[in-house]
Each structure stands twice: as C-alpha cells, then as structure tokens.
Amino acid sequence: MTQYLLSVPMIDGAPPRLPDDMQQAYEGVARFNVELQSAGAWVFAGGLLPASSATVVRAQGGEVLMTDGPFTESKEHIGGVWIIEAIDLDAALAWATKAARACGEPVEVRPFQEIPEG
C-alpha cells in the first residue's frame, strides 16, 4: 500500500462559489469521506483556512525567524487535503475522480515516499 496526498489547489481571490453550490460541495465531500472510511482508505482529511492566515517559521542557527503569510508567493494555494491509502496509482486516481466530483475542484494526486521498514 502506498499513501497518496490528494490536494485541492485553490486560486486566491477567485470569485466565490454560489451558496447552493458550496452546500452541495460540503455534502458531497462528507459523503466521500464516509466512503473513504468504510473502504479503509482513509488516513486523514481536512480543509484549510485561507493562505493569508499562514505563518512561516525558519530556524537559522540559534535564531527563529517568523514571517507573516504563506511560503510560496504564488496565486494558488492548497485549500484542502486528503491522505489516502491505495494499492496503486489507478486506485488513487479512482478516489481522486470521486473527490474532484464531490468538491467540484481539480484534485492533485501525489505519492508519499515509502516509509523505510524496520
């Protein structure tokens, strides 16, 4: 089994979705999460607050430097993630397809490094 990160990239300042649309997405995601859990593929999931709420911490020698805002200055930031377990990429892509349908946003699939045994 490999763990995969399914992340939902969001564009900062994109026009907000309609309330009905959002409600549908919430419900869809909730159903999807239940499906993940009952299939035993669930590891973790959660939505994130806007990137503007982020703080970056750098440890340089003895000093700690903190900066307001996200690390990347790009216009897109991760809006939410799932971590799932899947037998191979096809299985992960099948979950990602369901995730994308549920939340109505694109979903990026990325494998985690294997945890060395022992």
Next chain:
Amino acid sequence: MSAPLKAGASDVEQVFREQYGRALSVLVRSFGDIDLAEEGVQDAFTIAAQRWREAGLPPSPAGWIITTARNRILDRLRREASRPDRQAQAAVLHQSGEPEEELAVRDDRLRLIFTCCHPALAPSSQVALTLRLLGGLTTTEIARAFVVPEKTMAQRIVRAKAKIREAGIPYRVPSSAELPDRLRPVMAVIYLVFNEGYAATSGDRLAREDLCTEAIRLGQVLVALMPDEPEVMGLLALMLLIAARRPARSGLDDSLVPLSEQDRTLWDPVQIHEGQQLVRACLRRNIPGPYQIQAAINAVHSDAPTASATNWRQILALYDQLLVFDSSPVVALNRAVALAEVEDAEAGLAALDGLPLDTYYLLHAVRADLLRRLDRRSEAVAEYDVARVLTDNESERSFLEQARTTAAGPPSMTDSESS
C-alpha cells in the same frame, strides 16, 4: 541431422524487432523493474548476436532470449544482494504464481502497453516509452524520428520510468469498465507514431518509415491481443490503407503527389486487401467509432480504380458520421473536400467559411484548389502563398509551388496581375 543454418545480422535484427517487446514484458512482470528488464533483454540480444551467427537460430528465439535475459538478471541480483530496494520494487509489481504460458505472455504485452500509455503520463512520454519498451527502438532512434535532441528524449524516458515507479502506475490490463478510457490513449499513441512517420513534417526519412512499420506492427499486436475491440481493428485497417498509398505518394523529385493524381497501380495490393478485410470485419460488429469510419473512408478510396471513379457520396456520408464522434474543424475541412466533389466547388468553399483553421496550411491549400476550379485565379494564388508559408514539409511545399504556378497560368490568362 543437418547442421543449423548460420544466422545473419538481419535474422537477429528481425528477431529483435519482433520479440523485443514480448521478452521485455515477460521480464518486467517477473522482476517488477523496467530498467532491470531492459538491461537483461539488451544483454541477451548482445549475446545472441554473437552466438546465433555461429550456431544458427535456436528453435524458439523468443524463449532463448527470455531465458538468457532472466539468467543475466538473476546473476546480477545475486551480485547485488545487498540492494534490497530492487527486491522491494519487484514485490510491488510482481504477480505471483502465474505460469508462463502463451496466454500469460500475451497478457504481459498488453499490461506493458497499458502501462506505457497510462493517462497519468504526458502524451509525448507515452509515445517515447511505447517505442522504446515495446518496439525496442533506441533513444537515439526515437529522438531522430521526432526531431528532438537526444538528451531531451533520454530525459523524457528516464522521467517517465521514474513516474511509473514512484507514483505506482500499475502493470496490469484495465478492467472492462475502465477499458474505453484506457484504450483511447493506447490507440492515440499508435496512430500518432504512424502519422509522425507518414506525415513527416521534417526529419530523417528512413527513421520515419521505420515509425510507420512500427506503428503497424503495434497495431497488429493490439488486434491479436484484443480481438473483440472493433476500434482496434479500425485503427489497424486505417494505417494499412494509408500506408498502401506510400509508393505512389511522392514523385521522382520527392514532391507530394495528391491522392487525385496518384498512379494507383503503385498502391500496395496486399496492404489494401488486408485493410479492406479488416474494415468489413469490424463494420459487421456494428459498433462504429472514429477509427473504423476513417478506415472505411480510406477503403472507399482504395476501391476506386481511378480518382474519377471515387464514390464521393459514400465518403461524404462517412464524414457526416465521423463528425458525430469527432466534431473537430479538421474533420469538417475533409468533409468540405468531399462536399465539393458531390456538389460543386462553390458548396465546398461555403463549407470552409468560419473554420477556425487559419494557421493550418491544408485549409488554405484546399481553398486555393477550390478557387482555382472556379477560375478565381488571383485569389487562388494568394491562398497558395499562405499555405506555402504555413508548412514545414519540403515535399508539400514544392507541391504547393507547382500548384501555384499552374493556378497563376500564363501571364495573359491571369485576371489582374499581368505585367
């Protein structure tokens, strides 16, 4: 007992072309590692090139290659027993307990095709991997055929293999539910390889003819592996019927000879026969698809002993059917050509209006031809000029230049440009 015939370099070459993908796919399944399998098969062919020259071809060259490659890989793994990563990877992909019968070998090749053409890989990587792993082409050959620097192609292949390994792209035949989505890129890759070889936008000519041969070979493998898929048959038929016209397609000076002016006695009757039979066989299934329809269109062309005997009505009907599957402007352009034959040049011209193909040389070449037929010469000349600038292909350009000269006619005949 008679002494075995000594094998020449071309025998080894032929076995290599025919058996490379088969041998590699078996070993990828056994060891779960593409790089390891490639090294093993390449080593085995190197040994074969020496041994077969003296001892002749073994009774089963493919079996010999697979066994030799397997032994080489096992030797190597034993030497590198301290490298558990290889074993771990093998465990990921290994399908345990399958006997190596013909059926299993068949499935192995199919697995490898679907792995190479996985939609999670970029199309350019799908093409490169398919040619490399199933066709046994070297990186140099693939780079030359696609007019890409060798280093770029090497990186593309390394990156694609890394993605297969890291992202966990499986080595298996998709389930029937996934099949339609997964078969599409496989057929697209094979057809792209064929077109790259046939349409030859630029590059080494011999390398490109190899691409056509390779695409047809892959098409034949796919038909043998998936005999119940009419679109797969349609794809092979399409390639055969187009390839059959190759001998008539270029003039002595290498310029392009259009279909209407080709010497049809030069067409390859074997390929036409095979292509037409496939078209008939797949149409009987009555599950039409874009490859079958395109094959049918080419079958109609191949049925006509002369250009004027072409059944354009049937071709027009087939293009109408094709538009249902593929409403792209290129299909609409081809339909306009057929319409001009069934009705007249005026109708064809009208059908070209509004097609978003301004940068496509063929749109301008077709419009130029229709204008010429309507005797609107200066407009025709202007369109030929645009078409000429838009193509990179030498033989197409020289064809367009000739056509332009003809359209311009003797100075006294042109309508506005006489000096």
